[in-house]
Amino acid sequence: MASSASNSLSTRLLAGERLALSRMISWAENSNSRFPEALEAIWSQVGRATRTGVTGPPGAGKSTLVNELCALIREEERTVGILAVDPSSPLSGGALLGDRIRMEDRTADAGVFIRSMASRGSHGGMARSAVDAMDVMDAFGMHDVLVETVGVGQAEYDVVAAADTVLVVLCPGAGDGVQAMKSGLLELADVIAINKCDLPGADRLTSDMTEAVHLRTAGRDLWAPPVVQCSAGKREGVDDVLAAIKTHREHLKEQLDSHRRRKRIQQVRQVVGERMEEALWEEGDLTEQVEALLRTGTTPYATASNVTQSLLQTARVNQAKGIQA
Amino acid sequence: MSERRIRVLVAKPGLDGHDRGAKTVASVLRDHGMEVIYTGLHKTPAMIAEIALQEDVDVVGLSILSGAHMELFPRVRKELVERGMDQVLMIGGGIIPQDDMQTLESDGFAKLFGPGTNTGVIAEYIQTEVTKRWAASEAKA
Ligand SMILES: Nc1nc2c(ncn2[C@@H]2O[C@H](COP(=O)(O)OP(=O)(O)OP(=O)(O)O)[C@@H](O)[C@H]2O)c(=O)[nH]1
Ligand SMILES: [Mg+2]
Numbered sequence: 157m158a159s160s161a162s163n164s165l166s167t168r169l170l171a172g173e174r175l176a177l178s179r180m181i182s183w184a185e186n187s188n189s190r191f192p193e194a195l196e197a198i199w200s201q202v203g204r205a206t207r208t209g210v211t212g213p214p215g216a217g218k219s220t221l222v223n224e225l226c227a228l229i230r231e232e233e234r235t236v237g238i239l240a241v242d243p244s245s246p247l248s249g250g251a252l253l254g255d256r257i258r259m260e261d262r263t264a265d266a267g268v269f270i271r272s273m274a275s276r277g278s279h280g281g282m283a284r285s286a287v288d289a290m291d292v293m294d295a296f297g298m299h300d301v302l303v304e305t306v307g308v309g310q311a312e313y314d315v316v317a318a319a320d321t322v323l324v325v326l327c328p329g330a331g332d333g334v335q336a337m338k339s340g341l342l343e344l345a346d347v348i349a350i351n352k353c354d355l356p357g358a359d360r361l362t363s364d365m366t367e368a369v370h371l372r373t374a375g376r377d378l379w380a381p382p383v384v385q386c387s388a389g390k391r392e393g394v395d396d397v398l399a400a401i402k403t404h405r406e407h408l409k410e411q412l413d414s415h416r417r418r419k420r421i422q423q424v425r426q427v428v429g430e431r432m433e434e435a436l437w438e439e440g441d442l443t444e445q446v447e448a449l450l451r452t453g454t455t456p457y458a459t460a461s462n463v464t465q466s467l468l469q470t471a472r473v474n475q476a477k478g479i480q481a
Numbered sequence: 482m483s484e485r486r487i488r489v490l491v492a493k494p495g496l497d498g499h500d501r502g503a504k505t506v507a508s509v510l511r512d513h514g515m516e517v518i519y520t521g522l523h524k525t526p527a528m529i530a531e532i533a534l535q536e537d538v539d540v541v542g543l544s545i546l547s548g549a550h551m552e553l554f555p556r557v558r559k560e561l562v563e564r565g566m567d568q569v570l571m572i573g574g575g576i577i578p579q580d581d582m583q584t585l586e587s588d589g590f591a592k593l594f595g596p597g598t599n600t601g602v603i604a605e606y607i608q609t610e611v612t613k614r615w616a617a618s619e620a621k622a
Binding site for chain 1: 484485486507508510511512513514515516517518519520521527528531532534535536537564565566
């Protein structure tokens with residue numbers, strides 16, 4: 157029964173039905189048990205979209221910029237899927253999702269699909285749902301997928317890092333360049349947009365960032381992210397940002413597949429980790445084993461070593477058996 | 482393993498310019514663990530329904546002060562149904578005369594809350610209704 161539901165949803169999605177697209181994203185974010193099968197059914201269509209991750213400090217103008225980028229991309233007759241991730245409240249688990257307020261002029265456009273997503277509880281879970289949602293938009297046939305997260309932590313970084321190109325948006329007034337460097341945002345960046353260039357301090361921030369990029373990349377075999385000025389709120393310089401994104405994509409060209417595969421490995425690694433954890437701790441008897449060891453007075457580290465050794469031992473024995481059989 | 486959360490679209494159709502009430506409701510619902518998409522002012526029924534579809538919400542909440550409720554509610558409902566979103570729970574708030582309230586509620590397509598309604602009551606109503614709808618659609622699947 158589950159199987160027929162996921163089949164029909166994927167069939168409807170591939171036929172271009174927007175409600176099916178929306179519903180499959182819900183399946184992804186709810187960890188619905190039917191999602192893996194549904195993804196399987198659309199998997200042959202995944203991989204055609206370009207993916208850009210947009211991040212930066214709160215209020216830097218990410219949503220405004222995404223909206224303007226979307227407008228430019230639409231002029232090229234390409235369709236756009238936008239995923240806007242906002243944090244959940246740690247207390248209630250609820251969320252106020254407001255990014256799309258900045259994207260309202262896109263609502264009436266059938267070539268655009270905007271979805272807000274709350275980060276919800278687990279850190280790995282969020283990155284997974286976001287990547288799944290990007291895959292679904294990709295399979296639906298969106299030419300370009302943009303994902304926005306606030307650049308505040310590892311979970312948010314993981315989301316944008318799954319994209320082909322990472323655009324970091326900074327603006328004057330929201331802390332200085334040193335903060336951006338400390339936060340690790342710059343290491344993630346393939347393109348740096350200095351937004352709100354209509355405000356004072358933009359030139360200073362631009363030269364600080366240019367220097368920071370130079371210090372990091374000069375003489376090394378590293379992509380030097382271009383630093384591009386814009387004022388998304390005034391629709392200025394957005395074309396330069398888009399051009400820089402395209403330049404990075406051009407640069408990736410030959411390695412795009414291996415680039416993407418590396419990111420998929422991260423995704424698989426995380427799912428394997430979760431499955432193992434569940435199998436060992438929730439379904440297996442590891443808790444009892446550990447308790448027994450602790451009872452004998454071993455330290456947490458010695459206990460962990462002991463448990464890990466015996467798990468690996470079991471795995472090796474099973475592997476050997478598998479080879480013999 | 483399902484981690485479903487109630488998703489609510491809080492929208493403000495029509496031309497009146499106040500959205501304090503809508504914002505208050507949005508944050509109360511957030512505090513009750515819901516994911517609230519807030520859209521800002523002046524939305525047409527078609528835009529509201531389109532956002533509801535893209536966000537796959539369980540609830541559409543309309544805040545109306547302009548007196549156009551008898552026209553707006555049915556139009557939003559119609560746009561939702563056209564998009565296959567007939568499961569969506571519609572609620573409304575604002576200054577709505579008692580008679581109109583009864584008319585709208587009697588069709589069973591909207592639940593209305595007058596000014597001064599305790600916001601916790603709204604949250605509870607949503608929780609109960611949406612849970613019912615989820616159970617019904619699970620049974621069908
Ligand atoms: N002066 C100026 N303000 C801008 C510009 N671009 C955006 N803003 C304003 O900056 C504020 C934040 O914009 P958003 O696009 O919501 O920023 P954001 O980075 O998406 O914000 P969060 O998602 O909340 O982190 C809004 O008030 C925008 O109008 C710009 O180019 N110049
Ligand atoms: Mg934003």
